[in-house]
Amino acid sequence: MNWIDWLVMLATLIGIAAFGIWRTRHIRSSETHMRGNDDLNWTVIGFNIMATQASAITFLSLPGQAYEDGMRFVQFYFGLPLAMIFLSIFVIPYFYKLKIYTAYEYLETRFGLNTRVFTASLFLIQRGFSTGLSFFAPSIVMSELLGWSLNFTILFIGGLILVYTYIGGFKAVSYTQTLQFAVIWLGLFLAAGLVFYQLPPDVHFVDAVNIAGKMGKINLVDFKFDLSSRYNIWSGIIGGAFLAISYFGTDQSQVARYLGGKSLAEGRMGLMLNGLIKVPMQFIILGVGVLVFVFYLFNQAPLHFNSNNVSRLSGSAAEQYKILETQQEKVFEQRRLAVDGMMKAMRKGDDEQAKAAQIEVQTLHATELQLREDARSLIKDHVPDAATKDTDYVFITYVLQYMPIGVIGLLLAMIIAAACSSGASAINALATTTVIDLYQRLYKPAASDQHYLRMSKFFVAVWCLISLAFAFSAQLFDNLIQAVNIIGSIFYGVILGVFLAAFFQPKVKGRAAFLAAILTQIIVIVVYVMSEYKMSLNLFGWVIPVRVAYLWLNLIGCLLVMGIAAVLQGVMPEKEKEEVVG
Template sequence: MTLSVLDWAVLLAYLLAVLLIGVYFARRNTSTEEYFVGGRRFKGWVIGLSLVGTSISSITFLAYPADAFKTAWLRYLPNLALPVALVLAAFVFLPFFRRGNMTSAYEFLELRFGPSVRVYGALAFIIAQLVRLAMILWLLSLLVQQLLPVSPTVAIVAAGLFVGVYTVIGGIDAVIWTDVLQTVVLLMGGILCVWVVVDALPGGLTQVFQEAGAAGKFALAEWQDGQPRPVNWGFSLSEKTATMMLLIGLTNWLTEYSSNQNTVQRYCASRSTREARRGLWVYLFTALPTWAFYMLLGTALWVFFQHHQDQMAQAVLAGEARAETIMPWFITRYLPSGIAGLVVAAALAAAMSSLDSSINSVSTVSVVDLYRRHLRPGASDQHYLRVAKSIASGVTVAMILGALWLNGASTSTLQDTSTILVSLLGGGMLGLYLLGFFSHQGNARAAWCGILATLVFTGWTVLGSNGLLPTALSAPFDLYYTGLIGNLIMLLVGYGAARLWQSARRTAPAS
């Protein structure tokens, strides 16, 4: 892609603004309270927009339009479970984390189950986030390479160092405020893309809705042979039904808002419980329309390319090219000067907002849950602040090295690695927190029974999916449901073990 002078000016202005935010807040970071939770003074609208920036990654910018362009709106279906999850988060999960000036999501696990379970939760989060960081940076580098004439190594190192610098020096203040900026830029980029498409069509937006609607492109349906096919709404563990997709969506959102440090840290950074709740409502009424808008962008691109013949668009629709290439292709070929630069900035913002949050969260959990709690208790706050910045720097290096490794690995290796680690490390966390939130039953011993049962279950499904077990011993259900079943196992085994021990104590003879 050859950017014009105006495009470069817009892109560099955005990058400079992000860097200056980090430099500005570096002066405030004189304590861990500031570095981790920003002095607990953020208003709800800021928290809400930062949550949007954190949750909206390159998937929103690339995958949503790609899916709507090639198929229909089925990918949007799991998002419809978000309102239910946020109501539970606002009135059940949030109050637990607002008590006692918590900083980490895993402090709750110690209060409820003991220090060993807290360590498990913290380590599982850290390892999973390191994998996630490497993957997002690698995906960001692919996007950068499609938009700019740079090598994979340069794209990975430059993007990683840039995000790392403003995150390390600026702390959570820089993370939250750059996420707000990145959310705004992402929305502007999408709006401009739709405007360019609509302006090029004689019938404008009405034409998009008429032609796409007639073709079934807005349907919550599977797409086969160029036609929408209604999905099954029944319950099934052997196929992906609409009802099961909603349950998967609910499970994922509940996990995000009950046990993910990226989210819980924003609960803790709010100036009050009321402002934290307000942030959740801002997130709900911003994120759902944003995801829908990017789906609409993909649908509009389909109508656009019905009237502007293009070999790449035809290749995507025919399955000869990856659907995720359609957005970069449209940006490079059809956007006017100036707008292209802003949309490239939006593409970068989509990934950067996820990277900076994870770097800061890993640093926070490492210090609060492990280093200060177990490895070096009783040191000065300035010592912990220096350690936090050092860990954030180390995470940045690990992220870059991981992305470089992924760049040399095969696609199947990438998919297998992510599936295995996420399944093993993330399995059961929602079930563990639900056991803590909704029941007084169980201690560390009961929790570990649930954890071990879930690890055995997920290990079994992973081995079977990779052909390492005989067919007869492989999972008899769609692996799409591994997380849902794993959380149920964690909840039921943990609760059952607690009741059994309680019953045993009641019936034990007095000594």
């Protein structure tokens, strides 16, 4: 990487971090460290919400997802605007009225301590794991860039986030996220513009879209109702809405953003801003991935995008890899000619010739995909510990090989800034929830403010270490953006069900809600495992295949909690005795 790129990247990152540390240099109380001073306006809240969600995974994994699978992932976000409206009307007013630190405090006032501790624990488990994945994503960039081992790079990134969060807490995160979000949008538009600019001169935007469509990449909406399909409009609007309601309404990393607002109105407007901008933002990111796919139809792509894996091959394995590369080069040349023919036929309106060329292109593309699979198998056979799924490396490989000097540095700063932003928000939320919902409530209810400030910083360090441990397991997942959403879907539906029962089922009491949450969490995990491994349920001789896409787990978890709680409440004695955990 050129020294100018280093300068741009370091100046951007150091400048943002220094600004946050400078603005929070006078923090002396636990409240300011964990929650802030309730002084954020709606634009800052909206940008903070989006920056918290837009992790490095978004900018590394999402273009790779589109490169491999097209635009259909955008359906995942179709339910988000509906979720923002629901939260603004029904959820935020409760939180502001109670003046709480965390969302789970409310549950104690409604269902007792057991339920508060259980739901807070579910949040800590899933958010700790997801944060580990967000540590892993920027480590891909740094390891690819510097040639460092991936494990060392994970430790380095985790250390940066630890220092950043330990010093400034909530306020440092809030002050810097607006700057980080500006860098993210600038990098995003530059990436989209430059990918298109680097297509061959005779390939216009309409040509690129038509080619992507012929290759099955512009598959925006699937109206077929299929529980086993991960992405269709029904799972996106229904399952996606329930996931978004749970994430933005019960995940402390997001709840803290709008609870830090000046007023209820500011918090609501911040959420609505997120609902307005988020879907177009994800559309653009996926569009960049599709343009990269089209770019590589005219420019030969690496046989395997993770160059570190390739560099570990030696001897006969390296020779076999070169043979595969030679075969790929021949296929690429044939496919490029076929793509040119298909583009010219489409321009002339010759549907028959365009169809014939399309079949040829798709056949050659399938051949290349098989060569890629052969390369992955070769790497796995000779480097058993290598993670051979390489879609998360597609975008960063393109950036490093084809982007102009200066832009590379800015795009890398964008990715790392997104990691610091989402990582710091998550770690701060994990520490705050641990202190407020577990430590203070169960062990030290009457300690000094300085004691809670010290414990807040202590748990920042603890959760950084736990997230690092999770980060080392991230290579087991095929695609990081899917892994994050799968983990969330397993837990968020149950958490949301507890909150909705608290809001809308006044007859349900604490014991029924607590038992319903435990039973439902077990059921959801069983359903996910059976679906993932294509298992069947045998009921009195009836064999029922279990095939449920992960987005539906949010709806299933939510409805089961509410339904089971209602049934249990109906069979329980009128007078209910709450038990105290701890």
